[in-house]
Amino acid sequence: GFAKVDHARAARQSVGEVIYGAGKTAEQIAAIAQALVEGGQPSVLATRLDAEKGRRAVRLMDAAGLPSEYDDVSRTLVAGASSAPVSDACAPLVVVACGGTSDLPVAEEAARTAAFLGDRVTRLYDVGVAGIHRLLASEDVLSQATVVIAIAGMEGALASVIGGLVSCPVIGVPTSVGYGASFGGVSALLSMLNSCASGVSVVNIDNGFGAAYLAHLICQVPTRRYEG
Amino acid sequence: GFAKVDHARAARQSVGEVIYGAGKTAEQIAAIAQALVEGGQPSVLATRLDAEKGRRAVRLMDAAGLPSEYDDVSRTLVAGASSAPVSDACAPLVVVACGGTSDLPVAEEAARTAAFLGDRVTRLYDVGVAGIHRLLASEDVLSQATVVIAIAGMEGALASVIGGLVSCPVIGVPTSVGYGASFGGVSALLSMLNSCASGVSVVNIDNGFGAAYLAHLICQVPTRRYEG
Amino acid sequence: GFAKVDHARAARQSVGEVIYGAGKTAEQIAAIAQALVEGGQPSVLATRLDAEKGRRAVRLMDAAGLPSEYDDVSRTLVAGASSAPVSDACAPLVVVACGGTSDLPVAEEAARTAAFLGDRVTRLYDVGVAGIHRLLASEDVLSQATVVIAIAGMEGALASVIGGLVSCPVIGVPTSVGYGASFGGVSALLSMLNSCASGVSVVNIDNGFGAAYLAHLICQVPTRRYEG
Amino acid sequence: GFAKVDHARAARQSVGEVIYGAGKTAEQIAAIAQALVEGGQPSVLATRLDAEKGRRAVRLMDAAGLPSEYDDVSRTLVAGASSAPVSDACAPLVVVACGGTSDLPVAEEAARTAAFLGDRVTRLYDVGVAGIHRLLASEDVLSQATVVIAIAGMEGALASVIGGLVSCPVIGVPTSVGYGASFGGVSALLSMLNSCASGVSVVNIDNGFGAAYLAHLICQVPTRRYEG
Amino acid sequence: GFAKVDHARAARQSVGEVIYGAGKTAEQIAAIAQALVEGGQPSVLATRLDAEKGRRAVRLMDAAGLPSEYDDVSRTLVAGASSAPVSDACAPLVVVACGGTSDLPVAEEAARTAAFLGDRVTRLYDVGVAGIHRLLASEDVLSQATVVIAIAGMEGALASVIGGLVSCPVIGVPTSVGYGASFGGVSALLSMLNSCASGVSVVNIDNGFGAAYLAHLICQVPTRRYEG
Amino acid sequence: GFAKVDHARAARQSVGEVIYGAGKTAEQIAAIAQALVEGGQPSVLATRLDAEKGRRAVRLMDAAGLPSEYDDVSRTLVAGASSAPVSDACAPLVVVACGGTSDLPVAEEAARTAAFLGDRVTRLYDVGVAGIHRLLASEDVLSQATVVIAIAGMEGALASVIGGLVSCPVIGVPTSVGYGASFGGVSALLSMLNSCASGVSVVNIDNGFGAAYLAHLICQVPTRRYEG
Amino acid sequence: GFAKVDHARAARQSVGEVIYGAGKTAEQIAAIAQALVEGGQPSVLATRLDAEKGRRAVRLMDAAGLPSEYDDVSRTLVAGASSAPVSDACAPLVVVACGGTSDLPVAEEAARTAAFLGDRVTRLYDVGVAGIHRLLASEDVLSQATVVIAIAGMEGALASVIGGLVSCPVIGVPTSVGYGASFGGVSALLSMLNSCASGVSVVNIDNGFGAAYLAHLICQVPTRRYEG
Amino acid sequence: GFAKVDHARAARQSVGEVIYGAGKTAEQIAAIAQALVEGGQPSVLATRLDAEKGRRAVRLMDAAGLPSEYDDVSRTLVAGASSAPVSDACAPLVVVACGGTSDLPVAEEAARTAAFLGDRVTRLYDVGVAGIHRLLASEDVLSQATVVIAIAGMEGALASVIGGLVSCPVIGVPTSVGYGASFGGVSALLSMLNSCASGVSVVNIDNGFGAAYLAHLICQVPTRRYEG
Numbered sequence A, B, C, D, E, F, G, H: 001g002f003a004k005v006d007h008a009r010a011a012r013q014s015v016g017e018v019i020y021g022a023g024k025t026a027e028q029i030a031a032i033a034q035a036l037v038e039g040g041q042p043s044v045l046a047t048r049l050d051a052e053k054g055r056r057a058v059r060l061m062d063a064a065g066l067p068s069e070y071d072d073v074s075r076t077l078v079a080g081a082s083s084a085p086v087s088d089a090c091a092p093l094v095v096v097a098c099g100g101t102s103d104l105p106v107a108e109e110a111a112r113t114a115a116f117l118g119d120r121v122t123r124l125y126d127v128g129v130a131g132i133h134r135l136l137a138s139e140d141v142l143s144q145a146t147v148v149i150a151i152a153g154m155e156g157a158l159a160s161v162i163g164g165l166v167s168c169p170v171i172g173v174p175t176s177v178g179y180g181a182s183f184g185g186v187s188a189l190l191s192m193l194n195s196c197a198s199g200v201s202v203v204n205i206d207n208g209f210g211a212a213y214l215a216h217l218i219c220q221v222p223t224r225r226y227e228g
């Protein structure tokens, strides 16, 4: 086998293994998913699959009797039981905010990962700082967030502005959207690292998955403390 | 006055104003602290004061009847009522970990900020990855953390290694410790942003304050959810 | 003489020669100022003089019968007739906005340069994006601007946010304020270059003078068109 | 719908919405254009469409009864009523200058955007500084400009040289033309930011659109002041 | 001919010429290999051949009567006599360690080069620092190493952690694996250069060959000293 | 105490603890040295002490009865028994080569560290590549080396040229010597990482200590293999 | 027409116009060449044409009765009368030196440009510094040079080493050959800029043409002085 | 002694040894100068001495009977016979051009080095591109140059503009003059490397000495060819 599947990590870290699809073939992804499901994980998420690879993986798992769904905006695939959206209005809430249509792939990677991990998710798209009034109109949603994932390319100001509006943790995700002096996300990354608002931290450029994973750990804080 | 003091932020964001001392004179710092205490904030933290400025500010506040204490490792000053360490063993726990003695100023800025904000703090110093056994010997402390602040300069590997050991959020603080190709903290910053362990996010180089502030917001998640 | 004074430029470019004080001695600055005033320029501005050099230059000119004033926030000096503030409420308006107290030296360099050039100036300080409500409370001032100079260090988001609020040109001035990943103003510079709001352009880091000079040229557009 | 069309911005900012075509499909662009025209905008500009996407969008709008034209040098498309060139010799003038044939796509993006916004435009191409005499031969055109857009790749000196010749605002647009140490436009960008001539500001690399938009706001200064 | 084959280097430097396949055609590679074998070198290694070039070179040499084998993980080709694995348990040992499946091409380039040079090789794959327990479980293998090649992308912490565990030389090989702020291997490179563990040195990004070559020279130290 | 002294590392890694003096006071250095000597280490090396700190530490240890010597070229201090130079002509040989007088501090840090660790050392100074004949005149010395430490600033070519001349491992140490585009050692660092000669690896800029430590481990290879 | 052909430059600068083919179509190149030949230039050089464009341009000119030749190593094309190699052993001599086969495209661009400009050219290929003896064996050729063009990628040491051997000007051309930390030629560029040998200057990465053009101007110095 | 004085280089390279004063004490500089003069070199140049070191060296040599002169603009010192300016109007001519007063130290280092080497020198200062007419007014001087040294900081356009005006070699010297995005000379360096004018090459930032040395070699071309 190409990779020792780490069942123990699930126990140790409270969430199941997620497949990073970038350097793997559809065949490898299907096989790992199968192994994880057989190992007891009810459903499996794979990220970073382009459309061709995603569709091929779906067909392969289908042939092997494992239902799966591929989403081509977020380039993610979920195999096994699909999780129903969380309806409990008291559940911790992950708000995923982004500025423009070009940030959608990263935003959807974050939102679908959060949903996969069992979190309640609200999307707040098209709230870029160039039209600040749209963001301000959403202050009520923001105020209910347990954690906000702020996704932005170009000048990356969204994380700072949201950081100033809310009193919960903000996870900034710089995106590689832009051209010229955006330098593949570096401009947004530096912006977010220098946020003049406190309570903001940053993950790697385009790392929607990582932001959602961290958001999940933050949402788990009460559970771990009061319930487990 | 040189700065409109933002009393509202305390209400809006659940923690009091903290003074960023870097570009201010001892006179300005003393005056802002006085204003904040008179405005009802029981105690005030100021960060980034070198020894001379810190001592001068203490003398000035003393003359004005406001007790204060300056710590020259962390270069922070606390004016007003000093907070007793949290003794409740069920309170959320911030673990502050760092590798070497050169990271102490940043680690202490984080630890003292967390204490100031009312959080329970455990220090885990001198656990650099070059002697991994010392870190592993502390796995029990790490496992009780609500959030870990991992502080490291040079190659910054500490955040990744801790991220692989714990299932709570890890906040990486790169430090400017090092020389040559450490580029004033850039090497550690990139390391932490590229952490192969999920659940790790990063704040600005040397930003111990920001990490503790964020840690506090994460510790507040249960309170906001269940109690408030 | 150390520099051929370019009287012709004043004619060619509509504003007088300004002395860049950074690499020059107090003696050189005083001598150039004298020569310009004798050449017919009613008053002379010098920028980038630290306190010691500024005071020495004032004394030297004083001794030579040329009145002058040094301002130590902006580190500028004006020799000769000082210009009264513009009171005509119909005159073009330069709004100088900045986020925090650390940006004051650059903001004042811009504001004083604009005043020296004869423009009407309104200062809008302490309106950083981490507390966006303070900026929004100033929308009426912004809406009257002929041009806005947006000055910010760290994440530099102020230029984008203002760019989205106004329909006049915005000149961004990144400042070297910050630490760590602010890289001496690079973070703010990149932010502003990538502004998602149209109508924003950028000058060099800390170049308050250049922004005010450009603002002046923009304010002159009607004069040049309708009057001369 | 994929994006909330912001009709209000036109009112707030005096110019209509422009479609940034880079991350959008021909179908999306056609649909947005249609919606904007139906919303009352007489004509719509879309930028950054490669030839294939541009032609497809033209066909789609044609089928829907909306006339449009695609230009493959500037990679822009105009849908709806095409604007006649401004013939009034007193109208504000945007001079678009560039050095070589490789800068043409950016120069034409600027020139066509300015024309779309209703400005009078004069093109001054092939006036690179390596043959300075060609530029000097155009001093009369330059002297009539309300604003100059100086477009250059490689060493980007054009903006400085023009800045020294004129007394109106100069907007520098660095282009990604070049190889090796031009670093995709960084060399030209730094040159322009460091211009030793005052009155020069800079927009993002290859951002011909942004320069023209800003030029338009500058041309509007008299209108806003004297007429509106 | 396209290159003067340097037979003398073998004598001067104790190992045979290796072909760097990146900029050469299959025809050139086959011809150089043939010339080297005819010149007396029993077998020849070529690196950096993509699958197509590798297969074509094999066919060409086959046609010319020179047996060869291409491996498509490491993208290397060995022509001539293939070397049997070293079975002598007292022979110097090169341990090749890497973190994840994405580092395999570089790891295999190193491992196969070491084997080609006649060294005993043990592979320690999938021991990334995010799951430090897997690495610690291999301490006995590590303790027998004469030299360790530590291969890692992203945050590159593996070299430091191994450097702290062993008392033999560690050669770090940063890989270009990762995205965003990994900057094509720069993050891992800086990490390794700043290793807080002594005894670690670094070769170029993705340079598995160079690491194995150096490892071989280190393994030869006793031979050169005691035997030759 | 400020640092848990790691006696175990000596056992685990075959060499004693060395004190990195950069961030420590003379008092701290003297105390750590004392503790190590009392713990059984016959002598202690401290690096990166400027002249003032070095002399103060010597005085402090003197007062405490611990003999020590400070060298102000290398900025190192040795406390305890000083090691006699190795006279055995069969002992492994570390050749320390550098180009110019400006590289001496780093070269001497390397040479003195190697001597401290018990290795035989030959210095080959003033052999920069701009006068290649001086280097070639030393080929006999180079040919006897077990390992060469090649130290160079500016263009850093020395490591490559030596790498082509010898068949033993070469450790490159880039130095921060130079100005302008040497960027504090980055130019030399990149040169060495890209060495076209195989067998060359690199440590951090100015890290003479690290190079000598690694050289020592390489010299130990026969001992560990044949004797221990 | 797409470009005003600058016949005057030939007069002003002593060499004819050369076509930079990178951003132009075969049709444009053929038309410009035709215009230049009709304008009196006996032959025309075009650089940076890939094989397809080069062959197409040859066919187009052929059809128009203009003979031409395309060389696919240097990616250059010469139209019109081809120049015979210079046989006069007293003519100024341009020596073109490079290290490896990967540098050939740049080296041949330089050599063919020099020949086109009428200079005597000697090629010294495969003399990289990793095998310094091959370079030293060519000292007699080097000593006859009027100017040396030193072409190298990776660590770029060739320029420094040659600079130390000769007493004529050396023009360094860094190439983008390499991988990883060669950063597309930046490593070689920095090396050459920091050359510890005096008499070395540098042109842009991969700019073989520019080096040959400059070499020609240097070779012309006696002619301009004594003859013209 | 601290450095083997290389008398042979003078013979090999036609110019005498020059002392690089940056890392040396006044005592070392005086001693080397003495040794060179005793070795037969009529006069000696030392560069990069700050005022204090320069004056001290003059006093030391004075005491030893060696006359010398220190110039504090260029920070150079000449010991021994001072060379009279070249009066022969047919001698090769080095034109040293620079833009502003801040570039004077580098310009004077170049001009004095050229004079020391025996070349005829014309200074063309204060001809920056922001006032292009001053440069154009000097076209006759430029047209007589054998070689031009173009010195500029900030945007560094001077080299390109001069390169377009003359048909002799142009040596660009970027200076570290500027602030913000000039990045210590990087902006000017990149500008010059990307010069759109052919015939321009570049030396290291602030390297006036290196430019003059190269200029001298170019001036020697006729001598070496026709006379020696």
Ligand SMILES: Nc1ncnc2c1ncn2[C@@H]1O[C@H](COP(=O)(O)O)[C@@H](O)[C@H]1O
Pocket (backbone or CB within 6 Å): A003, A017, A018, A019, A020, A021, A047, A048, A207, A209, A210, B197, B198, E100, E101
């Ligand atoms: N889009 C993503 N970005 C970063 N890390 C990811 C992503 N998707 C999955 N991962 C991580 O990659 C690990 C699996 O890696 P692998 O074994 O290579 O499939 C998971 O445990 C996740 O922590």
Ligand SMILES: Nc1ncnc2c1ncn2[C@@H]1O[C@H](COP(=O)(O)O)[C@@H](O)[C@H]1O
Pocket (backbone or CB within 6 Å): A196, A197, A198, B003, B017, B018, B019, B020, B021, B047, B048, B207, B209, B210, C100, C101
């Ligand atoms: N060490 C620090 N690093 C970054 N931000 C800080 C630091 N200390 C205080 N701050 C922030 O700076 C704000 C106060 O800034 P100021 O008004 O300039 O004193 C506080 O509200 C904190 O959010």
Ligand SMILES: Nc1ncnc2c1ncn2[C@@H]1O[C@H](COP(=O)(O)O)[C@@H](O)[C@H]1O
Pocket (backbone or CB within 6 Å): A100, A101, C197, C198, D003, D017, D018, D019, D020, D021, D047, D048, D207, D209, D210
């Ligand atoms: N070429 C361009 N470069 C930068 N910004 C552009 C460009 N074209 C259009 N825009 C901006 O992009 C906005 C529309 O973005 P979108 O909603 O993504 O189509 C417009 O309002 C313009 O401000």
Ligand SMILES: Nc1ncnc2c1ncn2[C@@H]1O[C@H](COP(=O)(O)O)[C@@H](O)[C@H]1O
Pocket (backbone or CB within 6 Å): F100, F101, G197, G198, H003, H017, H018, H019, H020, H021, H047, H048, H207, H209, H210
């Ligand atoms: N300002 C300078 N910049 C660069 N190289 C210089 C300079 N001055 C002297 N040199 C060179 O440095 C060599 C002497 O170096 P050193 O032996 O260290 O004094 C001379 O032969 C010159 O080639």
Ligand SMILES: [Mg+2]
Pocket (backbone or CB within 6 Å): A162, A163, A164, A165, A166, A167, A168, A197, A198, A199, B013
């Ligand atoms: Mg907040």
Ligand SMILES: [Mg+2]
Pocket (backbone or CB within 6 Å): A013, B162, B163, B164, B165, B166, B167, B168, B197, B198, B199
């Ligand atoms: Mg974890």
Ligand SMILES: [Mg+2]
Pocket (backbone or CB within 6 Å): C162, C163, C164, C165, C166, C167, C168, C197, C198, C199, D013
């Ligand atoms: Mg706007």
Ligand SMILES: [Mg+2]
Pocket (backbone or CB within 6 Å): C013, D162, D163, D164, D165, D166, D167, D168, D197, D198, D199
């Ligand atoms: Mg101007």
Ligand SMILES: [Mg+2]
Pocket (backbone or CB within 6 Å): E162, E163, E164, E165, E166, E167, E168, E197, E198, E199, F013
């Ligand atoms: Mg070790």
Ligand SMILES: [Mg+2]
Pocket (backbone or CB within 6 Å): E013, F162, F163, F164, F165, F166, F167, F168, F197, F198, F199
């Ligand atoms: Mg070798």
Ligand SMILES: [Mg+2]
Pocket (backbone or CB within 6 Å): G162, G163, G164, G165, G166, G167, G168, G197, G198, G199, H013
């Ligand atoms: Mg030379």
Ligand SMILES: [Mg+2]
Pocket (backbone or CB within 6 Å): G013, H162, H163, H164, H165, H166, H167, H168, H197, H198, H199
């Ligand atoms: Mg020229």
